[in-house]
Amino acid sequence: MPGIRVMKYMPLVWAALWRNRTECLLTLLALAIGFALFTTMIALNAAYEASIADARMDRLFITRRFEGGGMPLSYREQLARITGVTAVGGQLWLGGHEQDERHRILVMFVDEGMPAAWPELPLSQADWRALETTPAGIFLTHKAAARRAVTRGDVVTLTTAPGSRADGGGTWYFTVLGIVPDPPGWGQWNPDLIIGNLRYFEESSRLDERSMVNSLRVSVDRPEHARAVCREIERRFTNASVPLNCVPARENARELAEANINMRQVSLGIGAAGLFMILFLWANGMAESVRERLSEFAVLKTVGYGDARLALIVFLEAAVPTVLAALVGVALARGAIAFIAHLAVKGVINIPEMRALPGAFGLALAAALLIALVSAVAPLRRIWRMDVGAVVAGR
Amino acid sequence: MTTLSALRQVLAASMVSIGSLRERYGTALVIVIGMASVVGVLTSMLSLTDGLTRAYVSPEDTDRAVVWAGGATFDQSRSLQRDSIGTILDAPGIARGPDGTPLADAEFLMVVPAVEGFADFSLQLRGIGPAGFKLRPAFRVVSGRSFYPGRQELLAGVGAAKRFGLSLGSKVHLPDGDWPIVGLFTYRGEILESYLVGDAETIMTATRRHGFAQVLAQLVNAEVYPKFEAWLTRNPALAVSVERETDHDLRLLGPDTAFFAHMAYLIGGIMALGALFGIVKIMHAAVRTRTREIGTLRAIGFGAGSVAVSVLLEAGLLGVLGALLGTALAWLVFDGREMWVWGSFRLTVSLHLLALGITWALVTSLLGGIFPALRAAKLPASEALRAA
Numbered sequence: 001m002p003g004i005r006v007m008k009y010m011p012l013v014w015a016a017l018w019r020n021r022t023e024c025l026l027t028l029l030a031l032a033i034g035f036a037l038f039t040t041m042i043a044l045n046a047a048y049e050a051s052i053a054d055a056r057m058d059r060l061f062i063t064r065r066f067e068g069g070g071m072p073l074s075y076r077e078q079l080a081r082i083t084g085v086t087a088v089g090g091q092l093w094l095g096g097h098e099q100d101e102r103h104r105i106l107v108m109f110v111d112e113g114m115p116a117a118w119p120e121l122p123l124s125q126a127d128w129r130a131l132e133t134t135p136a137g138i139f140l141t142h143k144a145a146a147r148r149a150v151t152r153g154d155v156v157t158l159t160t161a162p163g164s165r166a167d168g169g170g171t172w173y174f175t176v177l178g179i180v181p182d183p184p185g186w187g188q189w190n191p192d193l194i195i196g197n198l199r200y201f202e203e204s205s206r207l208d209e210r211s212m213v214n215s216l217r218v219s220v221d222r223p224e225h226a227r228a229v230c231r232e233i234e235r236r237f238t239n240a241s242v243p244l245n246c247v248p249a250r251e252n253a254r255e256l257a258e259a260n261i262n263m264r265q266v267s268l269g270i271g272a273a274g275l276f277m278i279l280f281l282w283a284n285g286m287a288e289s290v291r292e293r294l295s296e297f298a299v300l301k302t303v304g305y306g307d308a309r310l311a312l313i314v315f316l317e318a319a320v321p322t323v324l325a326a327l328v329g330v331a332l333a334r335g336a337i338a339f340i341a342h343l344a345v346k347g348v349i350n351i352p353e354m355r356a357l358p359g360a361f362g363l364a365l366a367a368a369l370l371i372a373l374v375s376a377v378a379p380l381r382r383i384w385r386m387d388v389g390a391v392v393a394g395r
Numbered sequence: 396m397t398t399l400s401a402l403r404q405v406l407a408a409s410m411v412s413i414g415s416l417r418e419r420y421g422t423a424l425v426i427v428i429g430m431a432s433v434v435g436v437l438t439s440m441l442s443l444t445d446g447l448t449r450a451y452v453s454p455e456d457t458d459r460a461v462v463w464a465g466g467a468t469f470d471q472s473r474s475l476q477r478d479s480i481g482t483i484l485d486a487p488g489i490a491r492g493p494d495g496t497p498l499a500d501a502e503f504l505m506v507v508p509a510v511e512g513f514a515d516f517s518l519q520l521r522g523i524g525p526a527g528f529k530l531r532p533a534f535r536v537v538s539g540r541s542f543y544p545g546r547q548e549l550l551a552g553v554g555a556a557k558r559f560g561l562s563l564g565s566k567v568h569l570p571d572g573d574w575p576i577v578g579l580f581t582y583r584g585e586i587l588e589s590y591l592v593g594d595a596e597t598i599m600t601a602t603r604r605h606g607f608a609q610v611l612a613q614l615v616n617a618e619v620y621p622k623f624e625a626w627l628t629r630n631p632a633l634a635v636s637v638e639r640e641t642d643h644d645l646r647l648l649g650p651d652t653a654f655f656a657h658m659a660y661l662i663g664g665i666m667a668l669g670a671l672f673g674i675v676k677i678m679h680a681a682v683r684t685r686t687r688e689i690g691t692l693r694a695i696g697f698g699a700g701s702v703a704v705s706v707l708l709e710a711g712l713l714g715v716l717g718a719l720l721g722t723a724l725a726w727l728v729f730d731g732r733e734m735w736v737w738g739s740f741r742l743t744v745s746l747h748l749l750a751l752g753i754t755w756a757l758v759t760s761l762l763g764g765i766f767p768a769l770r771a772a773k774l775p776a777s778e779a780l781r782a783a
Contacts, residue, residue: 020683026676033669037662066570066602067506245508255517261443261655261736270436270662277432277666281673284425288680336665343657351654 006316009309013316016293027285028325034278035329035364040336041271042360044351048257048264051352054183055253057223059118060230062216065243070212072242076113082236084220084229089117090213092198094172096160098148105158107138107174109198117217122180123195130177135200137177143353144192145179152178156194165204172204182353218246263351275367278322283375286318290379297383298391307384314380319372326368330361404697408705411692413712415685422677423713429673430717430760431724433666434752438725440659441751442742443734444652450586450740452644458617459530461643462627463609465634475501475607479633483610486626488619492529499612500526503595505602508568517737518559520549520567521587522595530613531582539563539578544594547601548577552588554739567591571601589738611640651736667759674763678710682771693776703772707764714760718752 017024062079064071076088090111098105114121115128123131123139131137138156140148150156154176162170174196183193202210220229230246237244247255257264290297297310305313337354416423462483464474480501490498503522525544528534542548547569551561556579566573574593582588599605614620617639624637638646682689689702726744733741 020680023676023680026672026679030669030672030676033665033672037665037669040665065508067508068602068604261651263658266440269439273432273436274666274669277429277669277673280428281425284421285676287421340661 006312009313009316012313013320016289016296016317017321024321027281028321028328030281031278031322031325032328032332034274034281035326035368036332036336037274037329038271038278038367039330039333039360039364040340041267041274042363043333043337043354044340045264045267045271046360047352047354048267052250052253052257054120055249056120057226057248057250058220059120059249060218060220060226060233060246061249061252062218062233062244062246063214065234065237065245069242070214071216071244073111073211073213075216075237075240075242075244076111078236079216079218079233082229082232084222084225084232085218086221087113087116087219089114089217090198091215091217092201092213094158094160094196094201096158096170096172098159099157105156105194107158107172107194107196109196109201111198111213114217117219119219120183121195122183127178127180131195131197134175134177135197135203136174138174138194138196139178139180140176140195141180141182141193143182144194145176147192150176152176164206164209166206167204223248275371278325279371279374282318282322282371283378286314286375286379287382289317290314290382294382294386294391298386298388301383301388302392310383311376311380314383315372315376318376318379319369322368322372322375323365326364330364333360333364401698401701404701405704405708408692408697408701409708411688412685412705412709415688416709419681419684422680426670426674426677426710426713426760427717427720429670430714430756431721433663433670433759434718434721434756435725436666436721437659437663437755438722438744438748438752439729440655440662441748442725442729442744443736444656444659445745445748446734446740446743447648447652447736448645449743450584450738451648452641453583453585454641456640456644458614458620459640460612460614460620460623460637461609461640462612462635462637464606465636475609475635477605477607479635480607480610482630482632483612483627483635486612486623488614488623488626490613490615492526496526497612498526498529499610500524500530501595501607501610502527503599503604504608505598505604507591518555518591519589520569520591520593520598522593522598524595527592527595530611531587533583534580535582536578536580539576541578542593545597546594547571547574547597549574549591549593550578550580551576552590552592552739553579553581554588554735555590558589558735558739569598569601570603584741586738586740589735663755667755671759671763674710674714674760675766678706678764678767679770681709682706682767682774685771686774689771689774690776690778693774699772702774703768706768706771707761710760710764710767711757714756714763715753717760718749718756721756722749722752 062071070092073090076090079085079088090113092109093106094109095104095106097103110118110121112132115123115125122141127139131139140150140156145151148156156174156176158172158174160170160172162168164170165172180195198213218229218233220226226248230248233244233246300310300313340351341354462475464476464479484497484499492498501524505520505522507518507520528541536550537553539550542550549567551565555561556576561567561576563576563579565576567576568574576591580588580592595607599607612623614623620639627633627635627637692702693699722744725748729742730744731741733739
């Protein structure tokens with residue numbers, strides 16, 4: 001059986017690797033860090049890709065064609081009558097600072113149409129009901145809650161310029177109704193997400209600020225209708241008091257990703273550099289190891305080991321450390337990913353949520369085997385071409 | 396042992412060590428390539444932040460200041476009212492033109508409606524006043540002509556024209572109709588080349604806006620800034636914020652560059668750690684291979700310190716060679732390459748990055764060389780010769 005045959009050679013392989021323990025351990029550490037970097041970069045790339053893939057094509061994002069100010073909330077009804085539109089929801093951002101002026105806070109108020117227009121928001125049916133019955137309530141994502149160290153029942157304040165409220169004040173009080181998951185891909189553009197009830201803003205803001213929203217979210221019946229519905233929306237509102245601009249959410253996410261630093265390409269480039277480092281280090285290590293032990297291989301050839309068996313031994317010698325390093329590297333990458341996520345929560349860096357991915361583990365393993373294979377080629381050529389007599393004689 | 400003879404010993408031991416690299420070129424190359432990868436990635440990533448900073452911030456602009464409405468946290472709030480502008484222009488320290496008028500200009504900023512296929516906020520329009528061109532002597536219309544004040548026409552920066560496929564005669568849709576591009580301009584390769592420029596008053600009339608975004612002021616010199624700032628911020632008739640233009644641009648740019656710089660140093664650190672273990676391993680193997688050589692040196696009177704320093708120098712030299720190779724590769728591949736991050740700019744692999752790369756590599760390789768160097772120093776001459 002092949003498995004048993006492989007295990008038969010393991011003591012030989014192990015003895016070869018372990019003959020210089022210090023150097024073996026140092027090589028393993030260097031390889032493991034290379035694999036940790038590679039896995040982390042794959043996970044980072046996947047997080048950025050997911051931030052685009054998670055934005056759906058059948059969700060439309062509608063803003064003013066010409067910037068500045070808001071758009072009438074009453075547009076909802078007109079939009080709902082367009083063929084292909086299944087739901088419309090309004091959203092409005094209110095920005096200010098918390099008790100400490102240096103801490104910015106941004107609340108996204110949404111209306112009752114949003115559960116249908118943007119069902120990907122991480123609120124359950126019960127959460128929506130809670131928001132409806134407690135208009136001054138807010139939901140914070142894990143990231144937003146962790147940054148402010150708040151839990152359910154706490155009060156969060158948002159201070160704006162005096163006179164921004166109908167009562168003449170500038171402080172808004174919110175009760176935390178719950179902590180919800182961070183939407184995938186959200187962190188790339190805004191560090192955290194706080195969701196409130198638009199009705200609360202409508203009832204508490206100055207009269208001249210009411211009945212306006214910053215943007216509308218529209219859900220369409222089929223993704224392939226998205227562009228046509230967008231064109232129709234823009235056409236109908238060309239001569240309106242506030243002309244509209246419409247873009248499918250996925251295209252919007254892709255355009256934003258391309259307008260910013262392209263972390264998708266960068267992460268792949270760094271991952272490739274990490275692999276190149278590993279390959280060069282290990283190919284050299286293997287070549288050196290085989291060169292120092294040529295006489296051992298000559299003896300093995302003399303006692304009847306064929307080229308295929310020697311190839312298997314050399315490949316195992318190359319693969320055991322790389323696979324071990326890949327396993328350690330993946331474990332280290334989990335730590336690195338958790339650390340990067342922590343930095344994101346603290347606001348040091350702004351990236352989409354990263355997760356340890358099974359796919360990244362598989363890629364690391366495949367890369368380990370490929371590096372082992374490439375590293376074994378040159379030493380094997382040397383073994384196959386050696387003059388056994390000369391090597392045994394020490395010439 | 397005198398200092399001179401110690402130095403001679405270090406030099407001689409290093410020559411022997413470096414001379415033997417010919418027999419160990421494979422392992423030496425691993426250090427060079429490893430460090431080249433580390434430094435190459437680090438400098439390539441930082442070339443982006445360097446390029447962005449150069450596009451946004453001109454160090455010579457420390458004698459210019461930006462004034463905007465107090466409380467507005469970003470410069471497109473357009474809440475600087477017309478009646479405040481005259482007071483701001485009266486502030487002490489503002490330079491005067493040959494005709495005696497202050498070299499300061501009230502500007503209007505806005506985002507042009509999204510061009511299809513590009514993200515919202517991609518194309519920006521800067522409205523300037525009569526002093527706008529005087530404040531920017533390097534501003535050159537390279538094709539077509541400048542706009543006439545009062546007419547609905549625009550200039551496009553060469554970066555914006557390239558990115559959005561604009562040329563002379565192209566139309567830009569604004570609230571009051573389609574405005575033609577009548578000229579293309581350059582401006583020191585700075586971020587302004589990624590914008591459209593037009594007459595502030597005409598744009599404000601068309602967009603029905605009353606407030607300016609900011610006043611850009613040329614000061615007599617950089618030293619008058621504190622007085623200028625104090626006069627404006629303490630003036631009870633005004634509620635404004637003031638910053639030197641360089642500080643203002645750096646603050647606006649900060650979140651973009653800080654994120655990428657954090658990532659670059661984090662990744663550079665992880666890669667350097669991997670390379671560090673590789674260097675320890677390789678230098679450890681090198682000391683093992685050179686046991687006879689080291690034993691001979693010790694037997695003829697070379698001190699342990701000289702041998703240790705020669706091992707450290709070898710590691711450092713290989714690290715620096717790697718840094719030079721990595722920076723050279725980054726320079727060849729990325730330097731001058733045009734990029735777009737909310738504006739056009741060129742990646743820059745500067746001398747500052749070369750110095751950073753060399754320092755990064757030197758520290759990593761010297762740290763990696765310490766353990767093997769100590770091992771070499773501890774090798775007793777008799778045992779070393781016997782082991783060989």
